[in-house]
Amino acid sequence: MDLHIGPEPDEGRRAGLERALRDAVRDGRLAPGARLPATRRLAEELGVSRGTVKAAYDQLVAEGYLTARQGSGTVVAPLPAAGAGPPQSGARARAPLFDLRPGAPDVGAFPAAVWLRAVRRAVAAAPVSAYDYGDPLGRMELREALAEYLGRARGVVAPPERILVTSGAIQGLALLTRVLEGGTVAMEDPGLPFHREVVRRAGGRVVPVRVDALGVEVDDLRDPAAVVVTPAHQYPTGVTLHPSRRRALTDWARARGALVVEDDYDGEFRYDRQPVGALQGMAPGQVVYLGTASKTLGPALRLGWMVLPPHLVAPVADAKLHSDHSTETLGQLALAELIRTHAYDRHVRACRLRYRRRRDRLVERLGARRRVHGIAAGLHALVEVEDETAVLERAAAEGLAVGSLREHWHADGSREGLVLSLIH
Known part of the structure; x- marks a missing residue:
């Protein structure tokens, strides 16, 4: 050294x-x-x-x-950290015995051996240019692989020249907000609070749009520059956007010249239903499609993608250039190799079977007296309860960590429930 x-x-x-x-x-x-x-x-x-x-x-x-x-x-030699005090005591310092909070895949299922083989093949075949500064849009190898996969598996109209590789859906949302230059962004209510904060910190103004049993209430939309939706499996209610609402939403976007941002975070995972194609296929000129490898492979890869309408490719690429220039290259090449050889498809199918078994076990344990929503697809379920606070306190006392529906409302919501992971 x-x-x-x-x-x-x-x-x-x-x-x-x-x-x-x-x-x-x-x-x-x-x-x-x-x-x-x-x-x-x-x-x-x-x-x-x-x-x-x-x-x-x-x-x-x-x-x-x-x-x-x-x-x-x-x-x-190991030394104690400066200013370290005695270890904390009490219930708050203890990790839960069982963690059913949603938001992450089963990272223990990461296909390490398959990924390592893909990295080796990708690096062996990579041109010298792969080790230089990258294109803000991403490596063409991955964009071409995604174009084929997204069209085949999700019904997305995705020419490679309209795909931009990101470090995840969060970066895609932030880049779009910046391009909208502080415009108003409608976001589902209830929805993910972290996503709302991402939009605010990127300069956008957030307004709520209600979600009911058919999905987002299109009639609630006034004049936002964009609306962010999770149509395949709404987070956190688990609702799939109804066909009539899909048509209404794309018609609204065309009539107003507005943008629909489709977050397809867990669209590959379905259990008791036929696959529901992406909303983007109905209106490629009005919908920005956000996808990610975080839920299929693992968040540590930091790989996501955007499929953009033609008029947004240049401004979003410019925002990416001046944000972090480009996404790291070797991971892109390895993911392209996984998709090209269909190892990615095989991994997703294996996860789908594993998650379905865990979903069935969870529903069985909950029993018929609990109303459970959103279990036909996705990575989470919504369980109705009458007194959310009391149930959360009892769960914590038993060492069980669960998600709260209350924290997902823009303001106070009347509906109470638990948001549970289907996969842990």
Whole structure:
């Protein structure tokens, strides 16, 4: 390892070396477990005798900053964090015994071996240009693979030149809001609070639009620049947007020159119904399609995509360029390889079967006395309860973490319920 330390000129060599090493350990520049250079090598680099370095090491071992074992070299000892107090006690400090909060896939099902093979093949075949700065739209290999997959599996009209690769749906939503230059964005009520905050922080003004048993209430829309919807499996109610509402929504967008943003976050997962195609296929010129690998593979990949109407490709690409320039390349190439070889399809089908079994077990445990919604598809369910606060308190006392419907309303909502993961 290279070690950057600098004894002060007016210090003795040994004292200066001890002080420099001690400071490096204290301020974290030398992390616990880091192996120090051999005494002979460090002596040569610093222009001091090997005996001076050994004496400094021995002193810091005696003080507890370093540890030394025969044949293992000298390493930095673990130290307590600065300002660390005693461990917290009480129910709030304990992790739940069972976590049914929604929002994440089963990351334990990540196909690590398949992904590793895809990375190896992608890197072996990658041109030299793959290691340069990337196109803000993303690698053409992935855009072409997505065009084929989205058209086949989700009914999306997705020419590669209208696909932009992002670090996830959140970035896509933020980029669009920036392009709308602070316009009004209607968002489902109830809906995900974090998404509302993303729009606000990107400069948009958020207004609610009600969701009922048929999906978003199109008649509630006034004159927003855009409306964000989850038509395949509404979050958190689990409603699928009714065909009549789909037509009304796309007609509204055409008549007003407005934008519909379709968040298809879990559209691949269906259990008791035929696949419902993406809304974007009905109106490619008015709908922005947001997709992501976070729910199918894992959030750690930070890979998502947008399918844009033609007039938005250039401005959104410019916003991407001035946001983070481009999404990392090697992950794009690996995902393209997964899709091209249909390993992605196989993984999604395997997850679908696994999640369906877990869904069935959850519904069985809940019993017939509970009204459960949204279980025909997706990664979560809504369970009706009469007293949400009481149920949440009882669940917490039993070590069970669940999602609350109350926190999803823009303001106070009259309906109460629990939002449960179907997959944990």
